[in-house]
Amino acid sequence: MLNVHTKDGLVFMVQVDHLSGESIGQSIEAFYQAGASNVQVVSSITKKNRPGYIVFIDCRPQYSEAVEKLIVSEYVVGGWHVINTKHRYLHSEIVDYPVDVISSHTEDRYRGRIKGKIFEGGTVRPEHDSVVELQKGINRFFDRELSYNYVYVKAADILTGVNKTIILD
Secondary structure, eight states: OOOOEEEEEEEEEEEEOSSOHHHHHHHHHHHHHTTEEEEEEEEEEOGGGOEEEEEEEEEOGGGHHHHHHHHHHHHOOSOOEEEEEEEEEOOEEEEEEEEEEEETTTOOEEEEEEEEEEETTSOEEEOHHHHHHHHHHHHHHHTOOOOHHHHHHHHHHHHHTSOSEEEEO
């Protein structure tokens, strides 16, 4: 049985049809710096068939003032929606494991690390930045071009204990 937890949250919904995609994209990191937990940008078609965006900004209540200041300054809008929410989640533990990557042809060995989250109930998720770092290290060391998805799957196997090493063909 899952032990689901709850905390209060807010979701701001901002409709923007007067800024370019580049302007919208540039603002995302600023919202994270202001305390946003998540930012989603959805393309839309607005009145008069204009392209637009709906921006969803998820944050804890204590960050609402900083987020709203950014909504005004970054998006130059006069109005937006605020939705009170209950964020449902599973507790997770952040783990950091060493990873040995071995070439089956040369027996060369690369030593890296993988970070991830292990959630209540046993599911795991490798952290994106950690997968990218491991991928770059493997690709440089072995002069290969392994895909992000390949390394992600192998990293998940490490986090679940299925494998302790990655063997390259």
